[in-house]
Amino acid sequence: MKIISVVGARPNFIKISPFIKSINKYNSNNTIKVEHLLVHTGQHYDDRMSKSFFESLNIPYADINLGIGSGSHAEQVGRTMIAFEKVLLVEKPDWVVVVGDVNATLACSVTAKKLHIKVCHIEAGLRSQDNLMPEEINRLVTDRLSDLLLVPDELSVQNLLKEGVEKNKIKFVGNIMIDTLLENKKTSLNLNFNEIISKNSISTNNENIKKNNFILTTLHRPSNVDSKKNLNSIVDFFLNEISILKDIVWPIHPRTVKQLKLFQLWDALVENPKIHLLHPIGYHELLNLNINSKLVLTDSGGLQEECTVIGTPCITLRSNTERPITLVENGGVSVLVGNDIPKISKEYNKALKITKKPIQPKYWDGKTAERCLKKIINF
Numbered sequence: 001m002k003i004i005s006v007v008g009a010r011p012n013f014i015k016i017s018p019f020i021k022s023i024n025k026y027n028s029n030n031t032i033k034v035e036h037l038l039v040h041t042g043q044h045y046d047d048r049m050s051k052s053f054f055e056s057l058n059i060p061y062a063d064i065n066l067g068i069g070s071g072s073h074a075e076q077v078g079r080t081m082i083a084f085e086k087v088l089l090v091e092k093p094d095w096v097v098v099v100g101d102v103n104a105t106l107a108c109s110v111t112a113k114k115l116h117i118k119v120c121h122i123e124a125g126l127r128s129q130d131n132l133m134p135e136e137i138n139r140l141v142t143d144r145l146s147d148l149l150l151v152p153d154e155l156s157v158q159n160l161l162k163e164g165v166e167k168n169k170i171k172f173v174g175n176i177m178i179d180t181l182l183e184n185k186k187t188s189l190n191l192n193f194n195e196i197i198s199k200n201s202i203s204t205n206n207e208n209i210k211k212n213n214f215i216l217t218t219l220h221r222p223s224n225v226d227s228k229k230n231l232n233s234i235v236d237f238f239l240n241e242i243s244i245l246k247d248i249v250w251p252i253h254p255r256t257v258k259q260l261k262l263f264q265l266w267d268a269l270v271e272n273p274k275i276h277l278l279h280p281i282g283y284h285e286l287l288n289l290n291i292n293s294k295l296v297l298t299d300s301g302g303l304q305e306e307c308t309v310i311g312t313p314c315i316t317l318r319s320n321t322e323r324p325i326t327l328v329e330n331g332g333v334s335v336l337v338g339n340d341i342p343k344i345s346k347e348y349n350k351a352l353k354i355t356k357k358p359i360q361p362k363y364w365d366g367k368t369a370e371r372c373l374k375k376i377i378n379f
């Protein structure tokens with residue numbers, strides 16, 4: 001059997017790492033081997049957004065890099081499809097495995113299906129019900145086309161059944177990102193906290209950040225960072241409320257840096273001694289900061305899941321989520337607050353009083369990648 005798996009953007013690297021390891025383990029125990037090629041579309045290309053993840057998570061360098069780079073959604077998807085079609089025509093795999101919900105996921109699943117190649121989607125069935133999110137479009141199209149839908153939780157199974165997906169295509173395997181978290185937790189904890197801050201600093205005026213007493217934040221969703229009004233009110237909240245009493249540690253996504261400079265919000269952040277801006281940081285570094293933080297303020301879906309397993313209270317700066325299993329009302333740690341500052345403030349002050357309590361949803365147990373491979377082989 002020949003599998004091509006696809007990665008494009010930062011969260012994909014974290015999800016593919018255990019899948020590749022499970023193939024290697026399978027091949028060392030079986031005489032009939034799984035042939036595997038890794039294709040990187042090149043959507044994320046900076047060393048800090050891409051190469052560092054391959055190195056720290058021991059992912060072999062991609063066999064093929066399509067070099068797609070930045071661009072509008074149509075440009076990224078179009079360029080990926082043209083380049084990936086050429087790869088498929090030469091390599092003729094039995095399966096294309098896509099993960100997550102980024103542009104690479106959509107582009108490569110469509111291209112494969114048009115060449116009658118089977119598609120497996122790892123992390124299928126997540127729905128925010130918000131078609132203004134580019135990722136939701138990517139999820140809908142990919143799941144509609146996939147032959148095998150490997151889902152992280154029971155709520156996602158229900159989403160797919162409601163959309164009319166045949167039951168025998170859906171397999172509940174658990175959350176593959178948590179395989180990576182459990183495998184790398186010890187390495188993360190061995191890192192020196194102060195070094196993480198100083199090594200990655202864009203601006204930090206105070207190296208004396210107290211463990212378990214600082215706020216970790218990340219932001220990159222277009223709904224937050226591309227709107228001047230929304231980004232302005234979030235920054236205002238950071239400057240005028242949180243930073244009065246607490247330190248904020250903020251590894252900044254390139255998209256957000258661009259927007260903060262464009263809206264002239266950058267200088268005030270850099271000058272604030274309680275706000276510590278960092279370059280995008282590595283996987284182990286972020287995990288260390290998450291474990292050591294008091295609470296997380298984010299619009300990242302992946303961080304919502306990681307907070308659930310670590311137990312960090314998570315204020316989610318979105319009005320919906322494709323990962324409802326992480327919400328407090330479903331037994332998780334995350335609260336949706338949208339862009340509404342009074343609500344953010346109320347939930348933030350409430351969350352400061354919560355003590356960390358790790359949660360483990362069913363099958364978020366570190367064995368998801370092995371289950372994924374088994375489902376593909378037995379298909």
Ligand code: UD1
Nearest residue numbers: 009010011043044045046049070101102103134135254255
């Ligand atoms: C993408 C994914 C999103 C994921 C996020 C994680 C889609 C539709 N979105 O969003 O689901 O949560 O990645 O990071 O696929 N840039 C760099 N260096 C890089 C990569 C990007 O400077 O290595 C800049 C580009 O100039 C670009 C901007 O960041 O304009 C945004 O990058 P893009 O890949 O378009 O989307 P993300 O916002 O990263």
